[in-house]
Amino acid sequence: MPQIALITGATSGIGEACAHQFASQGYRLILLARREERLQQIARDLTEQYGVATNILVADVRLKDQVEEALATLSGADREIDVLVNNAGLSQGLDPIDKGNTDDWDTMIDTNVKGLLYVSRVVSGWMVNRGKGHVINIGSIAAKEVYPNGNVYCATKHAVDALSKGMRIDLLPHGIKVTAIHPGMVETEFSLVRFKGDAGRAKKVYEGLEPLVAPDIADAVWYAASRPAHVNINDLVIMPSAQATGTIVNRK
Template structure:
């Protein structure tokens, strides 16, 4: 029987890279995201390349009712999820607290914290019923440190770090693994989204050093997911060699 991985935010970046890695390892997939065209294109590629089954679900993790409706409407066989990758997340703006946007704050909190909770509640109950499962939460170095003007984004990723530890405690007696992967600087759409489409500003974030790419993080996630049944990786921090902390990056002049 094929294993199943459910990956949120699979339309780009780390989520898309995870979909490719798990398909390579012969997992059937449930991929969620907001951009249906990207999901469908990715699904078609993975089916052809790896001969795996792929279901795509279009929803925003902030929309609790739609999320629950679509997940619970899946056939029972599709609810036998082995691995949940809680990847959907974003940053908005880079402003000091006194200049922050209420809308930006709401979007980050609703996506990074509440969206993760909504998905986790549904899928963890499937896993309890099934008697197996592994939840992998994508955090950030911002969940371990705070950097200038990162205030609310850092707060949401600190929440992910706390929730990861709490899930590990709460699900321990059910034999469900829980892992957090906390990346440093990863060159994806992250900065472009943070700066609301300003590609020139986003590009400057990664100038002068070699950042991580999505594949680096996806392979780290696969390492955690592929450990034997008696081994749980509680958390991993993965950084570019040029980065030692949240705001400490060595850039070539």
Template sequence: MKGTILITGATSGFGEACAMRFAREGYHLIITGRRQERLDALKEQLEKESGIQVLPLCFDVRDKAATQAAITSLTGAWREIDVLVNNAGLALSLTPIDEGDTDDWDTMLDTNVKGLLYVSKALIPLLKARGKGHIINIGSTAAKHVYAKGNVYCASKSAVDALSQGMRIDLLPYGIKVTAIHPGAAETEFSLVRFKGDQGKADDVYKGFTPLSGDDVADIVFYCSTLPKHVCINDLVVTPTAQANAYYVHKTNI
């Protein structure tokens, strides 16, 4: 048994890709998300293809009580978690701040910031008890460079950046690694969610260049989590070759 990985937001995008990547390498998985049917389908697929054990936990990371209850429910070997991938997150809308929907703001901050905190707080005692472990927080290039109409989303990912640095310091005495990975443009469900199901707008984001894929990011997560015990990548920004940062993207043939 290589170990156990807990991935939030595992039913799509980076989370699903990470689950598949770790499964191929023989790791057992705890997968979380809000959609039970997707969790069940992913569990069936991974166990059939890779012969690993998968435990699905259906809850919303925004719900503090549900999050704590889900982690508390773990028993036996499932409590021996080696890596937490804090992946659950989203962007909603792309509007000037004075035109922003406050419900969208709440959803982004509750998911991207508070949800990450709730899961981490519930899980850290298990890592401390073992004197080892690794927390990987999925951020964004939006944490490094604010762009027009990105306001609250950028703020939420800047918080992930700061929290990752704080976790790294606070958990230093316990042998727990903390890594923040900040992907740039990646073609997942991200833009479709941001534009609330408008496929045309979502597709336009990626025209004229080759974006990252979920698999690209999953490979990086896997690499960071399998380095020697004495090596920790603290902060990593990854973009497509055509993207310099959150703002500058070179597009052709559009």
């Protein structure tokens, strides 16, 4: 019986790359995201390329009822999830605290923190019942340091870091691994979302350097997931070689 990976935020960037990585290793996939057409296309691509079964769940992780209803459609063997990749996350805006948009704050907190919790609450319960599993949370360098105008986004990723530590303690007696992976600059839709579709501003973030790309992070996720049963990667920070901290980069 193939192992199962559930990946949130699976329609682009790191989530989509993780789907390809796990599919290439023969995993059955459960992909959760908001964009149904995109989910369907990715599922078709994965089946065509790797011959794996893929189940799609359409839900916005910010909405507890949607998450619970989507996950409730899984039954039997589909609940025997071996790896949960909590990837869904975003940043909105880049403003000082006194000028911050409170709607942006709500979106980041609801997605990055509450969304991760809503999914983890259900899936970790299934893992506890089985006595095994692995939760992999995608954080950020913003989980390790705070940079100018990053205030609320950094706070949400610090929360992901703290939650990962708390999960590791709580789930330890049940044989469940917990890993946090914290990327630096990765060129995905991230900056485009942060700057609300301003492609020019998003592109400038990566000018003059070679950033990470989504498959780099998917490779790290797979590394963590594929360790022997007695080995857990607790915490992994991954940066492009041109980046030293959240704000110090070498541009050419």
